Amino acid sequence: MSHLDSSQRTLSGSTRRGFLAASGAAGGVLALAACGGKSGGGSGGSDELVGVGNNGMAGKGRSGDAADQLFIAGFQWSPPTNFNTFAGAPAWPASGNVAQYVYETLLRYDIVSGDLKPGLAAKYEVDGTSSITLTLQDGITWHDGTEFTTDDVLYTFELGKIDESLGVASFWVEVDEMTADGSTISIAVNKDRKNVGMVLATLAQQFIVPKAVFEKAAKETGNKLASWETKECMGTGPYTLEKADQTQIILARNEKYWGKDFYGGLPAPTKVIHPIFKSNEDGNLKFQNGELDVMQQFIPQISKMWDSGKPVGTYLQEEPYFVAGSMPMFLINTTKDGLKDPEVRRAMAYAVDYASIAETAMSGYSPDVVASLILPEGAESEWIDKDKAKADGWSYDPKKAEQILTDAGYAKGSDGIYAKDGVKLGPWKLITPQGWTDWNAALEIVAKSFTAVGISAATNFPQQAQVTTSIQNGDFDLACWYVAGANPATPWQRFSDVMSNVELADLGKTAYRNYGRWENDEVNDLLEAAAAAADDDTKKKALTALDDLFRKEVPAFPLMYRPDEFFEFNASNWSNWPTEKNDYAPPMFRGAGNEWIFKIQKIGG
Amino acid sequence: MSAPNAPLTDEKAAPRSNPFRSINLSTRFWVALVLVAFVVVLGMAGWVYPTGPGEKVGSLYDPPGNGLLFGTDNFGHDVVSVLMAGTRTSLIIGLVAGIVATTIGVAIGLISGFVGGWLEELLMGVTNVVLAIPSIIVLILISISLPQSTIWSLAIVIGITSWPWTARAVRAQASSVATREHIDVARLSGSRLPSILLRDVLPYILSYTVMAFVLQVSGAILAEAALSMLGLGPSGANSLGTQLHWALAFQAVASGAWWAFLPPTIILTLVSFGFLLLQASLDEVFNPRLRRGKRRQMKQAAARRAADARALAASRSEQDDDAQDPEGAAVPAAGRGIQEGGVA
Numbered sequence A: 001m002s003h004l005d006s007s008q009r010t011l012s013g014s015t016r017r018g019f020l021a022a023s024g025a026a027g028g029v030l031a032l033a034a035c036g037g038k039s040g041g042g043s044g045g046s047d048e049l050v051g052v053g054n055n056g057m058a059g060k061g062r063s064g065d066a067a068d069q070l071f072i073a074g075f076q077w078s079p080p081t082n083f084n085t086f087a088g089a090p091a092w093p094a095s096g097n098v099a100q101y102v103y104e105t106l107l108r109y110d111i112v113s114g115d116l117k118p119g120l121a122a123k124y125e126v127d128g129t130s131s132i133t134l135t136l137q138d139g140i141t142w143h144d145g146t147e148f149t150t151d152d153v154l155y156t157f158e159l160g161k162i163d164e165s166l167g168v169a170s171f172w173v174e175v176d177e178m179t180a181d182g183s184t185i186s187i188a189v190n191k192d193r194k195n196v197g198m199v200l201a202t203l204a205q206q207f208i209v210p211k212a213v214f215e216k217a218a219k220e221t222g223n224k225l226a227s228w229e230t231k232e233c234m235g236t237g238p239y240t241l242e243k244a245d246q247t248q249i250i251l252a253r254n255e256k257y258w259g260k261d262f263y264g265g266l267p268a269p270t271k272v273i274h275p276i277f278k279s280n281e282d283g284n285l286k287f288q289n290g291e292l293d294v295m296q297q298f299i300p301q302i303s304k305m306w307d308s309g310k311p312v313g314t315y316l317q318e319e320p321y322f323v324a325g326s327m328p329m330f331l332i333n334t335t336k337d338g339l340k341d342p343e344v345r346r347a348m349a350y351a352v353d354y355a356s357i358a359e360t361a362m363s364g365y366s367p368d369v370v371a372s373l374i375l376p377e378g379a380e381s382e383w384i385d386k387d388k389a390k391a392d393g394w395s396y397d398p399k400k401a402e403q404i405l406t407d408a409g410y411a412k413g414s415d416g417i418y419a420k421d422g423v424k425l426g427p428w429k430l431i432t433p434q435g436w437t438d439w440n441a442a443l444e445i446v447a448k449s450f451t452a453v454g455i456s457a458a459t460n461f462p463q464q465a466q467v468t469t470s471i472q473n474g475d476f477d478l479a480c481w482y483v484a485g486a487n488p489a490t491p492w493q494r495f496s497d498v499m500s501n502v503e504l505a506d507l508g509k510t511a512y513r514n515y516g517r518w519e520n521d522e523v524n525d526l527l528e529a530a531a532a533a534a535d536d537d538t539k540k541k542a543l544t545a546l547d548d549l550f551r552k553e554v555p556a557f558p559l560m561y562r563p564d565e566f567f568e569f570n571a572s573n574w575s576n577w578p579t580e581k582n583d584y585a586p587p588m589f590r591g592a593g594n595e596w597i598f599k600i601q602k603i604g605g
Numbered sequence B: 001m002s003a004p005n006a007p008l009t010d011e012k013a014a015p016r017s018n019p020f021r022s023i024n025l026s027t028r029f030w031v032a033l034v035l036v037a038f039v040v041v042l043g044m045a046g047w048v049y050p051t052g053p054g055e056k057v058g059s060l061y062d063p064p065g066n067g068l069l070f071g072t073d074n075f076g077h078d079v080v081s082v083l084m085a086g087t088r089t090s091l092i093i094g095l096v097a098g099i100v101a102t103t104i105g106v107a108i109g110l111i112s113g114f115v116g117g118w119l120e121e122l123l124m125g126v127t128n129v130v131l132a133i134p135s136i137i138v139l140i141l142i143s144i145s146l147p148q149s150t151i152w153s154l155a156i157v158i159g160i161t162s163w164p165w166t167a168r169a170v171r172a173q174a175s176s177v178a179t180r181e182h183i184d185v186a187r188l189s190g191s192r193l194p195s196i197l198l199r200d201v202l203p204y205i206l207s208y209t210v211m212a213f214v215l216q217v218s219g220a221i222l223a224e225a226a227l228s229m230l231g232l233g234p235s236g237a238n239s240l241g242t243q244l245h246w247a248l249a250f251q252a253v254a255s256g257a258w259w260a261f262l263p264p265t266i267i268l269t270l271v272s273f274g275f276l277l278l279q280a281s282l283d284e285v286f287n288p289r290l291r292r293g294k295r296r297q298m299k300q301a302a303a304r305r306a307a308d309a310r311a312l313a314a315s316r317s318e319q320d321d322d323a324q325d326p327e328g329a330a331v332p333a334a335g336r337g338i339q340e341g342g343v344a
Helices: A002-012 A016-035 A064-068 A150-162 A167-174 A196-205 A211-220 A280-288 A303-307 A342-351 A354-361 A378-383 A386-392 A398-407 A437-453 A464-472 A492-499 A523-532 A536-553 B008-013 B019-023 B027-045 B079-115 B117-132 B135-145 B151-161 B164-177 B181-188 B193-229 B240-249 B258-286 B295-316 B320-343
Strands: A069-073 A107-109 A116-118 A121-127 A131-136 A175-181 A184-189 A239-244 A248-253 A271-275 A312-314 A324-326 A329-332 A418-420 A428-431 A457-460 A478-481 A556-558 A568-570
Touching: A064 A069, A069 A280, A107 A196, A116 A121, A121 A196, A131 A196, A150 A167, A150 A175, A150 A184, A150 A211, A167 A175, A167 A196, A184 A196, A196 A492, A196 A523, A280 A568, A303 A312, A324 A378, A329 A342, A342 A398, A342 A437, A342 A536, A342 A556, A354 A437, A378 A536, A386 A536, A398 A437, A428 A437, A428 A464, A437 A457, A437 A478, A437 B240, A464 A478, A492 A523, A492 A536, A523 A536, B027 B079, B027 B258, B079 B117, B079 B151, B079 B164, B079 B193, B079 B240, B079 B258, B117 B164, B135 B151, B135 B193, B151 B193, B164 B193, B181 B193, B193 B240, B193 B258, B240 B258
Parallel strands: A069 A271, A428 A457, A428 A478
Antiparallel strands: A107 A116, A121 A131, A131 A184, A175 A184, A239 A248, A248 A271, A312 A568, A329 A478, A329 A556
């Protein structure tokens, strides 16, 4: 076991090569340990571990310093250069809406229950659609020991006014005024928009930063906060940034963390170490060998890992293993001839082989697709009318797709492609960024499905920047793109992303929602009503009305579901991971996903 | 054909009067032919194979078994069927690109080599500039800018980026042919430039052209694989490169799905190895000096020549020193052949 001790020393060293060599040695030992490890269910008695691999296995634990450290991956892919949370691409854990290890948010979103849990704010109250009141926790301190006050909160959001290019600026679209009184903060929701959901979503996502530090930064940069560069990040969280170099980011436990009582103690790991890998494969291999404890990288066929005796686990024991949190959307440019026709769009929705996509492209990680813009599982499930979605919605049925086209007056030409009045259905290009492999594969299946029913389509995968511009400018035929993932503002935000006619951008101009330029007279009123709904019944009715319109007009349709974050753990060193049976915390890193780090248990000595 | 002043014995004794014995194809020609034929047959077999390459027969990376020789790929398609379709696509791209590249290269090489002067300077200047740019970069740039990537567009793009070395080599040969007497004869007889190029120059460098074509085909197949692995392959079509692309994208190596990436890799290796070997052995066919049959065969041929010569000498009943002459002429020739064969 001396290997591990030496490997740990090297790990704190600086060379990548040394790290890889040492971790290779550690991997060998861990693999052996995993084979002869304790079994979660079998050993019985007080020794029984919960929250272990899906095969019931657990490892024996690492020895030495590494036994108390948590190895995490999937959030940082390049050498960390800038820890300014407002920069274009800040390094983990300063990047926006990631695990709350250094910075924290006022409220924390739970992707399983859909609840907003207290964070820096001990409680929040919503008064209809007019205002939100937050009360801060007691005794919060910054890492340097100074007191955390309402000034810090106000200033964080104020930055959106100081520099309007920052993401936080969009907060002020929905909010008129934010004031503090003692430890209470009152937020006046914009009277015209009345969109409480969007305000809560921002409160649950925006890291609160120290006013003292950022005031200085604003002065230094002439209020161009995004251009400020820093190697430090001081927050309120349970960890401090200890070291960051090209191979890893190391966080050290903040022994004076304010939340000791609130979370029932300090986090279990003394350090959180994020090694930086060049590719998914590197990380996946290390994860399989137990050199990483938890990560959010895409692993095809993760079940093979526990089938081969590794103590690897996921929140759900059975397929789809992950809790659905986002909805890759099939966007349709409704300004193009042919695609203008809702019947064509409906036929398309019937033509796609969703089961194939879920099974192969998504590696089985997607539940069955429902004809709705509301996620059928998890946080949003209370809002969906599943019976209606089933009755009025679509499913994979190529015959029906052809029937719809024939009924709408389309006829197959000699080339096997449907056409009407000289408007041929295709050839259309299906675009999505190169390297987004599951989406690439999904579109390949869509292209084949379309060709099979007589719609001409072929895939094309340019670079991400090019796809982003094409989609925003409406310069595309068909595309796979993302819309809002589960958050306190969804499903409303997703309806807005897909259907909103507010500030509808012309072709060639940058749009931020409704990329397909679908036009409709009713939708804005319906969206407004849903956003301003005062109680749950009204809200559900309004959302169902939107969903009905969505099913009738098919401005876009979901191809599959994806977890918001992949949550995969290897119980080689730590147990008591959150699972469906051990559901004290949601399977996520951001938001309420910070809870499990206080509760995981070291297996070995 | 013999020189008028050669002794009669030479003509009769020459083993090259027998065409079958003289072609003397080496083992590596046959190996190359078998390899290339195997790959071509594999490509053709897709037409009779029961499952299509787009048919979903299983799940993500089903291992071999259940009647599937190489299991399924990441789409759940039969790997064997995809491999057949992929081989066919790769061969088509290779052939088309090879034809395009060889045509451009030979045309530019012929004209600049034969015509010479400023035209040669101009054409070779362009060729050298194109040669100096790494073709893979040009290939990637053109492929990215194409609105739609099909196997035909890809083949043509590969073809128009890989002609320069052929042009240079053909120019060198053409300018050498241009100084020969029969060209003057052709000129005097009133032939025009295209006719001279096609009838009097091209035939002399045809053997080289065929070999260059074979190399171009193999190069194009590899170029297609490289492009497709980067994700710039033909959309909606299977090729060996796209097969590798998806295997990489779905981490076949990490998840141990060897059946998804080994078959296309092996076929690619066989294709390029087979074509290179074919090119090398064709070289021997066209250039007798490079021929290297078995040493024993060459020795036998030498011995046969010697024996023939002796028999002839004996039948003539001439004096000893006269009889040595033909033998002395034949043996060194054979000896040179052996030497070269041994060295090459």
